[in-house]
Amino acid sequence: MLTIKNLHASVEEGQEILKGLNLEVKAGEVHAIMGPNGSGKSTLASVLAGKDGYEVTEGSVDFDGVDLLDLEAEDRAKEGMFLAFQYPVEIPGVSNVNFLRTAMNEIREYRNEDKMSAKDFLAKVKEASNLVELDNKLASRAVNVGFSGGEKKRNEIFQMAMLEPKLAILDETDSGLDIDALRIVSEGVNKLRSKDNAVILITHYQRLLEYIKPDFVHVLSAGKIIKTGGKELALELEEKGYDWINEEIAQ
Amino acid sequence: MELVLDNKVLEFVSDFKKPETISKVRKQALDALNGMDFPTTRVEDWKYTRVGKYVKKKYKQVQATANVEDYTIADLNAHQLVFVNGYYDESLSTIKEDDAISVHKIEELDEEYYSDIVDGTSENVFSLINKAYQTGGVFIQVKKNKKANFPIHFLHVLEGEEVIANARHFVHMETGSKAEVVATYHSNNSENSFTNVVLEGHVESNASLTINKLQSEAKNVFHISNELFVQDESSNFLINTITTGALMTRNGLEVIVEGENCHTEMNGAYLGTEKQHMDNHTLIDQLYSNCTSSESYKGVMDGKSVGVFNGKVIVRQDAQKIAAYQSNKNILLSKTASVNSKPELEIYADDVRCSHGSTIGELDEDAIFYLRARGISAASAKQLLVAGFIGDVLDKVENEALRTNIDELFLNDFGWKF
Secondary structure, eight states: OEEEEEEEEEETTSOEEEEEEEEEEOTTOEEEEEOOTTSSHHHHHHHHHTOTTEEEEEEEEEETTEEGGGSOHHHHHHTTEEEEOSSOOOEEEEEHHHHHHHHHHHHHHHTTOOOOOHHHHHHHHHHHHHHTTOOHHHHHSEETTTOOHHHHHHHHHHHHHHHOOSEEEEESTTTTOOHHHHHHHHHHHHHHOOTTOEEEEEESOSHHHHHSOOSEEEEEETTEEEEEEOHHHHHHHHHHOSHHHHHHHHO | OOOOOOOHHHHHHTTSOOOSSOOHHHHHHHHHHHTOOOOOTTSGGGTTOOOHHHHSSOOBOOOOOOOGGGTOOTTOOOEEEEEETTEEEEEEEEOOOOTTEEEEEGGGSOHHHHHHHHTTOOOOHHHHHHHHHOOBOEEEEEOTTOBOSSOEEEEEEEESTTBEEOBEEEEEEOTTOEEEEEEEEEEESOTTOEEEEEEEEEEOTTOEEEEEEEEOOOTTOEEEEEEEEEEOTTOEEEEEEEEOOOSEEEEEEEEEEOSSSOEEEEEEEEEEOTTOEEEEEEEEEEOSSSOEEEEEEEEEEOTTOEEEEEEEEEEOTTOOSEEEEEEEEEEEOSTTOEEEEEEEEEEOOSSEEEEEEEEEEOOOHHHHHHHHTTTOOHHHHHHHHHHHHHHHHHTTOOOHHHHHHHHHHHHHHHOOOO
C-alpha cells in the first residue's frame, strides 16, 4: 500500500531531517515507528500528509500506485490517507460536523461518488462518536475548541472513523492521554482495523502498543530506520532505552 | 449678485436644487454649511479616511426609476419603501395594512419635537449637506405599546452615473413599541455616484428597535451614512451593519443613551476586496446609570482593501454601573490589505465594567492544513475559516429571510458558503 524509498526531507531552513528512510506497509498491517525526540518521527508524518514547510530532496513515496509526493495535502486525504495530529488544531466558529460534511462531500466528489444523504451522514456521526465514546454534543461544537486533551485525541479517531481511510498515521496519539482515554482511543482504532487498511503508529512509548498490537516495530534514529522487529522490540526499547541499538549497530 | 465660490462645500452643493420650502432644519443646515470645509486626514475623526478626491467631483440630484424587483428580498414580507437617488418613490413602494405604524414623508416630521430630541448631538459636513439638500425620505412612527406587524424595508437604489442620493429618514419608536428596520443599499450603472444618507431615530422608554443594514453597492460608488439614535430609559437598540459594497464607505453611527437600564448593541461585518475602503465609525454615549452596551465588529479584507474601525464609548460622570463591551477583530487575506483599528473608551464614572479589544491577523495556517489533511481543498478551507470567523456576527441577524439573502450575496460575491 505504501512504499517509501530512500526518503530525504529537509525543513525550509535547510536542515535535513529525514536521511534516506525506507518503509513498506501492506494492507492489513500495523506498523509502529518509535524513536527518541528529534529522530524525525513527526517530520515523517508531516511529509507524508503534505504539510508546507518541508522539502523532499530525494526518494519516492508510492501510495497504492499513486506518487504521493506529487499530490496536494487535500488530495492525499482524498486518496485515502489520514493523519491523526499530535496537536489537533482548535478552529473557532467551524463546527465538527459541518467541517466533516464538507470533507466527505469533497472526498466523494473526487472519487466520483454520490453525496451522502443527511440521514446517512448523521447516522454515521452517531456511530463514529459512539466508537470513541465522544459526547454527541462535541460533534456539533466548534472543532476542538474547549476540548480537553483526551477529547481532542478522541476527536481525531472520531474523524478517522468518519473518513474511513486506507492508511491512518497516528502521530503521538497516546501523548497526553490518561489510561481510560488511551483504552477508548485504542479500542476505537482496533475496531477500525481491517484487512484492507493499514495503520502507522508514531509513538514515543511502548504503552500504546499494549493496546494496539503492531505487526512491525521500527526504530527511527537520525532520520533513518535503523532497526525493524516484531512487537517484542518495543518492550526491549522500553527496558533498555534507545542507546543500546546505536551501540549494537556500532559493533 | 454673483457668489464667489471659494468654499469647497458651497462649490460641492452649487448645482443642487434649492429646496422649495426652507424649513427650520434646512435653514440651520444651510447656514452651518457656509462656514464649513470637508474634513482632511488631519482631523482626528477622519484620520484614516480620505474624502478629498470624492468631494472634488460634481454630483447631480436627479430623480429616476429603478427595477425594484432586482433588489427585493424574497420572503421578507415587509413594508417596502423605495428611494431612488434619494427620492422617495411612493409608486414603487408597498405599505401593508399595519395599525402599529404610520409612514409619512420626511417633511411631515414635527421639527419642534425633532430639534428637542437631537439637541446637542454632533453633526458633520455630510449630515448637514444631507439635511440642507435632502430630496426625500420617510418619517416612521411606531405606535405606543405596539409591535410593527412587518419589518420596515428601506430600499435605496443609486441609478445612473455621478448622482448624489441625499435621502433622510427618521424613525420614532413610541413608548413600549417594537420594530425592525431593514435598510439596504444597491446601485445600478452608477459609476462615481454618491450615497449620502441620514437615518435618525428616537427610541422611547421600553421601546425596542432593531436595524439591519446591508450595503452592497457597486465598487465604484461612495457611501457616507450618518446614523443617529437617542435612547430613553429601559429601551433596546440593536444595529447590525453589513458592508460589502462601495469603493469608499463611511458608516457613521452614534447612539446617545439618555436613560437608565438601556441596552445598546452594535454589530458589524465588513468584507473588502480590490481597492475598497470601509470605515466604521461609532459612538455610544452613556449618560445614565445601569446600562449595558455591546459592540462587535469583524472585518475580512482581501486585495488592496482598507478597513477602518474607530469605536468610542463615553461613560459620563453620572453613569455608574455601566457594562460596556467593545471588540474589533480583523483578518487580512492578502499582504496588500490593511486595517486601522482604534477602539476608544472615555470613562468619567468610577463604578463601571468596560472592556475593549482589537485584533488584526491572518488565517491560521495550521488550521488550513488541518482542514486540508481531511480532504478539504485550500480554497474551501479558507472559506470555512472565514465563515467561522465572521459567522457569529452574521448570526446576530435573526431575520431568516434577510439572513438567506445575505448568505446568497456572500456566495455570489465571494463564493463563500455559510
